[in-house]
Amino acid sequence: EELPDAEWETARTQLNRLYDTFLKRHGPLSARSVHREFTGDPDFPFLLALEKSYDPDTNRAEKADLFTKRTIQPYRPPERAETPQAALLIALNETGRVDLVRIGALVGQSPEGVQAALAGLIYKNPEGDWETAEEYLSGNVREKLRAAEAAASLESMYQPNVEALRRVQPTDLLPGEIEVRLGSP
Secondary structure (H helix, E strand, C coil): CCCCHHHHHHHHHHHHHHHHHHHHHHCCCCCHHHHHHCCCCCCHHHHHCCEEEEECCCCEEEECHHHCCCCCCCCCCCCCCCCHHHHHHHHHHHHCCCCHHHHHHHHCCCHHHHHHHCECCEEECCCCCEEEHHHHCCCCHHHHHHHHHHHHHHCHHHHHHHHHHHHCCCCCCCHHHCCCCCCCC
16 A cells, blocks of 8 residues: 555554564464464465574574565556557556557657557457457457458558458368267267
8 A cells, every 4th residue: 555654664663563572472483383373274374474484493583574674565657668569568467458548658659650660569450449469360360351351441551450360360171171079069
C-alpha cells in the first residue's frame, strides 16, 4: 500500500519487538521444537519467511530483510520506453490489449508512427481492434484469411494481414492421411 514511511517504520518496529519477544520465549521459528507446534498450519510457510537462514547447531536464525527495509514497492507505471516493442509489452501488461495511444505516449511517437514501427508484431483485425501477431495469426486462420482478403479488396492497409495469414495456413489433409478408429467419437 501507499503508506508514508513513518507508518512503515512504526509497523516494522512493532514487528521487530514481537519477533524478539517470541524468539526469547520459544526460539527461532525454524527450530525443530517450534516447527512441531505449527505442523499442519497452512500459514506456517509465511511465518518461516520471516527468517532468512537458520543454523541448527547454534539455534540461531537471521531475520529477513523485511525487518530492516521495504521489500515490496508499489507498482508505478513506466513513463517512458526505449523502443516501441518495449512499450507494446508495457501496454499489454497494463491493459491486456494493443493500445496505440499508450504505446505512443511511452515512446513519444504518434499512434501512426507506432503502428509503422510495430508492423509485423501487430495487426488490425478487420473484424475488431488491433491484436498482437501471436493472437491474430492463430486460431481459425482460414476464416481470418477470408475476412482479411475481403477487407484488403476495400482497403490496402489489410494486405499485410493477407500475406501473413497465407504464410500460416495449415496444409490440407488428403483423404488417405485421415485415420478413424472404430468406436471413436
